[in-house]
Amino acid sequence: MTPIPSIESLQDMLRERNYIADRGLATSIFLAYKLNRPLFLEGEAGVGKTEVAKMMASILDTDLIRLQCYEGLDVHHAVYEWNYTRQMLNIRLTEARGEKISEADLFSPEYLLKRPLLQAIEHARDKPVVLLIDEVDRSDEEFEAFLLEVLSDFQITIPEIGTIEARHIPFVVITSNRTREVHDALKRRCLYYWIDYPTFEKELQIVRAKVPEAPEKLSRQITAFIQELRREDLYKIPGVAETLDWTSALVALNQRALDPQIVEDTLGVLLKYQDDVEKVNGPTVRALLDRAMLDTR
Numbered sequence: 001m002t003p004i005p006s007i008e009s010l011q012d013m014l015r016e017r018n019y020i021a022d023r024g025l026a027t028s029i030f031l032a033y034k035l036n037r038p039l040f041l042e043g044e045a046g047v048g049k050t051e052v053a054k055m056m057a058s059i060l061d062t063d064l065i066r067l068q069c070y071e072g073l074d075v076h077h078a079v080y081e082w083n084y085t086r087q088m089l090n091i092r093l094t095e096a097r098g099e100k101i102s103e104a105d106l107f108s109p110e111y112l113l114k115r116p117l118l119q120a121i122e123h124a125r126d127k128p129v130v131l132l133i134d135e136v137d138r139s140d141e142e143f144e145a146f147l148l149e150v151l152s153d154f155q156i157t158i159p160e161i162g163t164i165e166a167r168h169i170p171f172v173v174i175t176s177n178r179t180r181e182v183h184d185a186l187k188r189r190c191l192y193y194w195i196d197y198p199t200f201e202k203e204l205q206i207v208r209a210k211v212p213e214a215p216e217k218l219s220r221q222i223t224a225f226i227q228e229l230r231r232e233d234l235y236k237i238p239g240v241a242e243t244l245d246w247t248s249a250l251v252a253l254n255q256r257a258l259d260p261q262i263v264e265d266t267l268g269v270l271l272k273y274q275d276d277v278e279k280v281n282g283p284t285v286r287a288l289l290d291r292a293m294l295d296t297r
Contacts, residue, residue: 002061004033010059018209019048019055020202028193029056038151038172040190045177046239047195053132053173060171063123066132067116069139075146079117079156087111107160118156121166128168137176141183148186198240200227206240211247221258222247224292226270232284234276242270260286 004010010033011026021029029052032039041049057064067078087106094101114122120131133147150156151172155165174190176182198206204223207214214222226243238246246269255262263285271277280288 002059004030004059006030013059014055015209017055017058019051020198020205020209021052022202025052025193025195028191032191033171035191036169038174038190040174040176040182040187040192041195042176042178042182042192043195044197044237044239046241047197048240049173049175049195050132050134053130053134053175056171056173057130060128060130062127062171063129064132065116065120065123065129065170066134069133069135069137069143071138071140073139073143077115078143078146079115079150080158081113081115082107083111083113109161112158112161117150118164120170121154121156121164123170129170131170131172133172133174135177136174136186137179137182144183144186148189151186151189197230197237200224203227203240203243207243207247210244211251214247214251215256217257218250218255219247221292222250225258225263225288228288228291229270229280232280232288234271234279235273236271236276238270246270258289258292260289263289 004013007023007026007030010030011021011023014021014026028039031037033056039052041052043049053066054064090106090111091101116131120129123129136144136147139147153165154169155163157163172190174186197203200223203226204219207219207223211219222243226238226246230237246266249266249269250258250262253262253266264281267277267280267285271280
């Protein structure tokens with residue numbers, strides 16, 4: 001596994017992978033790595049929280065195991081469940097041969113469906129892995145309580161088999177879009193960092209790194225326009241992900257500079273709600289463009 005000797009070297013490693021991290025974020029990632037603590041990243045959608053886990057898997061040259069959270073997520077979908085279909089088939093085949101089958105045969109590892117948390121702990125018996133628990137705020141409080149227990153011991157007990165324990169503590173990244181407040185007990189178990197929308201200079205660096213084929217003038221205008229757009233009273237403010245999507249779309253259209261018509265034609269790349277599109281269309285687009293042009297002079 002690739003060692004990370006310092007915060008500065010971590011920033012360089014991230015930059016080599018086209019991820020621009022400021023000092024505060026890099027410090028939190030580095031401390032989580034050094035202290036073997038989960039990293040809790042909170043912020044609006046599209047600001048680069050999930051990418052941190054992907055970048056760390058690349059830097060550490062290890063596997064990324066992702067648990068996507070959702071309402072109603074339970075232990076069976078997060079940890080493990082038994083393959084009842086295979087078990088029933090085996091019972092019928094055994095009975096057809098006139099043989100007997102024991103409970104131990106039915107509840108053996110070959111019939112176990114391993115979900116992300118169990119996969120992470122099993123993989124970590126050989127080497128550390130990166131475990132991404134994405135959008136934990138979408139799960140229920142009951143699952144949060146179970147997750148807290150797993151993160152405390154990094155072991156899972158399966159009654160029919162026994163306890164499976166990680167030999168190496170995974171590098172854990174937990175993300176939240178703050179659609180609801182996550183319980184303090186889980187946050188206290190982690191190192192915390194809020195990823196905010198980037199400044200103009202940082203977002204311009206991200207655009208240059210991720211879409212290097214975009215003309216410099218266009219990149220600056222896009223970044224300035226997005227910065228102005230985020231000041232509007234919108235239902236869903238576009239994140240960095242939308243900035244990159246919009247830049248790629250404009251490059252695909254061979255656009256070299258912004259104008260009102262191309263902005264209105266491509267607003268669906270930036271805004272995902274019709275109310276927001278209607279609010280921005282027309283005079284607002286022109287006003288935003290005027291302010292963006294002033295910002296890039």
